[in-house]
Amino acid sequence: MSERKQQILTTAADILQHKSFAAFSYQDLADRLGIRKASIHHHFKSKGDLGIELLKFFQARGDAKLTETIAAADSPGAALRMIFSIGEKALFEGENEVCPSSAFEVDASDLSPTMIDRLRQLTASFQQRLATLLDAARTDGEVTFLGDGNDQAAMLVSTLQGARIAEPIMGREHFRSVLRQLTRSLGL
Numbered sequence: 001m002s003e004r005k006q007q008i009l010t011t012a013a014d015i016l017q018h019k020s021f022a023a024f025s026y027q028d029l030a031d032r033l034g035i036r037k038a039s040i041h042h043h044f045k046s047k048g049d050l051g052i053e054l055l056k057f058f059q060a061r062g063d064a065k066l067t068e069t070i071a072a073a074d075s076p077g078a079a080l081r082m083i084f085s086i087g088e089k090a091l092f093e094g095e096n097e098v099c100p101s102s103a104f105e106v107d108a109s110d111l112s113p114t115m116i117d118r119l120r121q122l123t124a125s126f127q128q129r130l131a132t133l134l135d136a137a138r139t140d141g142e143v144t145f146l147g148d149g150n151d152q153a154a155m156l157v158s159t160l161q162g163a164r165i166a167e168p169i170m171g172r173e174h175f176r177s178v179l180r181q182l183t184r185s186l187g188l
Helices: 003-015 026-033 037-043 047-072 076-092 113-139 149-170 172-186
Strands: none
Touching: 003 026, 003 037, 003 047, 026 037, 047 076, 047 113, 076 113, 076 172, 113 149, 149 172
């Protein structure tokens, strides 16, 4: 990938921490990068093409961060605590790494079927890795929950996404209370 293409992706990813996918434009990117829109079109023929590449970018970045976090943890339960902590810090300390898929999900009715499929893959990949971690933590006696690890992971992801979406209206303490309750419900 060329340096310019990487720069466009990184800048678009940053913009998506503040606007939904539908709400930002090539002009926003061009203004931020100090380039012409034609330069962006050279690398991404359409906004849909950029969206697909952004979703791939987010998945690769998220997979790497998750792998690093799990490797650094002493146990599956410790890895879960670290993942929750990373999410909280990203939202409240400006690390911009909380659920970038939400920037797309709020505009789902405007996304192409290809983008919807890619977004589904991103979410499913994270949920599967989280389910595996939850099952391992339960086997080790570090967490408790009813039902299947896949269902628990789906509930956790959906609850945290909803809490993040509600945070601008309900406030930071609302998100923190949801996170505290999720960790308590797991016995963490």
